[in-house]
Amino acid sequence: MTGRTTARAHHSPAAAAFLHKVGPFFAGHEVTGGPLAVATLVALICTNTAFAGTFENFWDTDVTLAFGGSGVSHSLAEWIDHALLPLFFVIIGADVKREIVGGALSRWRTAAFPLAGAIGGMVVPVLLFLAITHGRPEAVGWGTVVTMDTAFGLALIALFSDRLPAGVRALMLAFAAVDDVGGLLVIAFAYTEAIDWRGLIVAAGALAGIIGLRRLGWVSSVPYVALAMVLWGGVFESGVHATIAGVLIGLTVPVTPRLDQAKFASRVQRRIDEFQKAHRTAEESDDQDEAMEAQQKAEDRLGYLQEMTSATNVTSGRVIETLTPWVTYVVLPLFALSNVRIHFSAELLGAATSPLVLGIVAGLAVGKPLGFMSFTWIASLLGFAERPDKVTWPMVAAIGALAGIGFTISLFIAGLAFGDGQMRETASLGVLIASLVSAAVGYAVLRRDARKVEETGTA
Numbered sequence: 001m002t003g004r005t006t007a008r009a010h011h012s013p014a015a016a017a018f019l020h021k022v023g024p025f026f027a028g029h030e031v032t033g034g035p036l037a038v039a040t041l042v043a044l045i046c047t048n049t050a051f052a053g054t055f056e057n058f059w060d061t062d063v064t065l066a067f068g069g070s071g072v073s074h075s076l077a078e079w080i081d082h083a084l085l086p087l088f089f090v091i092i093g094a095d096v097k098r099e100i101v102g103g104a105l106s107r108w109r110t111a112a113f114p115l116a117g118a119i120g121g122m123v124v125p126v127l128l129f130l131a132i133t134h135g136r137p138e139a140v141g142w143g144t145v146v147t148m149d150t151a152f153g154l155a156l157i158a159l160f161s162d163r164l165p166a167g168v169r170a171l172m173l174a175f176a177a178v179d180d181v182g183g184l185l186v187i188a189f190a191y192t193e194a195i196d197w198r199g200l201i202v203a204a205g206a207l208a209g210i211i212g213l214r215r216l217g218w219v220s221s222v223p224y225v226a227l228a229m230v231l232w233g234g235v236f237e238s239g240v241h242a243t244i245a246g247v248l249i250g251l252t253v254p255v256t257p258r259l260d261q262a263k264f265a266s267r268v269q270r271r272i273d274e275f276q277k278a279h280r281t282a283e284e285s286d287d288q289d290e291a292m293e294a295q296q297k298a299e300d301r302l303g304y305l306q307e308m309t310s311a312t313n314v315t316s317g318r319v320i321e322t323l324t325p326w327v328t329y330v331v332l333p334l335f336a337l338s339n340v341r342i343h344f345s346a347e348l349l350g351a352a353t354s355p356l357v358l359g360i361v362a363g364l365a366v367g368k369p370l371g372f373m374s375f376t377w378i379a380s381l382l383g384f385a386e387r388p389d390k391v392t393w394p395m396v397a398a399i400g401a402l403a404g405i406g407f408t409i410s411l412f413i414a415g416l417a418f419g420d421g422q423m424r425e426t427a428s429l430g431v432l433i434a435s436l437v438s439a440a441v442g443y444a445v446l447r448r449d450a451r452k453v454e455e456t457g458t459a
Helices: 002-011 011-026 034-048 051-059 076-102 108-133 135-143 150-158 166-190 197-216 223-238 242-251 261-284 288-310 315-339 346-353 353-383 393-402 408-418 422-456
Strands: 062-067 070-075
Touching: 002 408, 011 034, 034 150, 034 315, 051 076, 062 076, 070 076, 070 242, 070 315, 076 150, 076 166, 076 223, 076 242, 076 315, 108 135, 108 166, 108 353, 108 393, 135 166, 135 353, 135 422, 150 166, 150 393, 166 242, 166 393, 197 223, 197 242, 223 242, 223 288, 223 422, 315 408, 315 422, 346 353, 353 393, 353 422, 393 422
Parallel strands: none
Antiparallel strands: 062 070
């Protein structure tokens, strides 16, 4: 895409400029929000046409996994929520750990900065929501304003990634990770009727097994994948939302190589020389037995070099690289298609000024940036936290604004709080309005910050 855009600039500057702007939403090394936005639009169209019944019944179709006389049955939409969505949180957990260990959040004070912001970004929205819906049945939906949508926020930041410091994305990731964990805990303890502690014990055992293998230096990925599946299954069966398993798995993924480049260079040179000598002997020798022995020796040295080379790779990078396209083009779009159910009508549009919609819009579009900014400023003032290098307060404000895009988990919590009915659709309308407002404000602030960096040459 980059090459085509560059070539197109010669004969169609306008088209090239358009692709340059839109590209980060649909293609990149990180999770992008373009396919999610398209799927959301498709879902809105399908739920407001004559095909609405067929479309929704498809996602409500029961899918059963059975073995012998036992089985587990959930709707297709629920399987997407619990089995696929955790993959997105594996990426979030691994990416945040990478930033904390060796990135922009490697110092404890810079790591405390998004932690303080995330606390404010959860407390203030809930207080605003409850202040508006106090004493009303809608107050049960306070969890819809707790968490944000990471994919859309990262996609907007990606538009200006070449003009903003790396700390902006790192700060957004860390804030989103804590924020998402907070949302998952709300789901677990506020919107889960019963928790099966046996499932949590199984999950804890699997997590301990993963950590134990890491301590032993186990290399093969098979037992890690098996234990990760057991961890997911335990969390799933406990009644807690399975996406929290994704975060835990992501946090256990190694973010440093088993072998650094200096040690690699010192250990492989002799094997390279031996491989070259053995290979030359195998090629030139007229003695078949000698050639075969030399070939076996060459294969042995080649296997050593391959293993040592793989030891220089970072596991987290490989996991993120493998999962990112699946999450971008499959997981998040399927989530939107199966969860976005807003039937526009005169009655629903009339509810745009209802306490529920106003509470959600106030909580997300106002409470998120207000809580994020105020708590990070207080923590910095008291000396508990510090902004990442080159990240300015206007950039912090932009992240706070983007945090008001509460889509995926907000819609999910709305379904848990209100079930299937008019109130759920009203809550979804509030989430949609708040997300559009927050995205517009966040984009405007980011664009201004990027332009300022471009003009001054500094952040």
